[in-house]
Amino acid sequence: MTTRGLNFLHEWISNNVPETATADVVSVDELTHKLIADAKAVVIRRDEIDDEVDSIYRTLVDAIVHFDPGLPESARGRFGFSIYGL
Helix, strand or coil: CCHHHHHHHHHHHHHHCCCCCCCCHHHHHHHHHHHHHHHHHCCCCHHHHHCCCCCHHHHHHHHHHHCCCCCCHHHHCCCCCCCCCC
């Protein structure tokens, strides 16, 4: 396991998933493909991310559905949403 993939995922979601994103299949699929392409561009293999989460797709859905910028970090976790237990 590597934290490099998890750190990349956290940063990528913070910088690339807009607060106005919707959790529809097409939008999440596009975000998933962009995430994988961006990871590849910085030499992070997909398995480095896959090893850290159950599903990239479900992680992005969770980030979109559960994101609440008004909550303090301690209440929403380090990432602004939960990426564990999906």
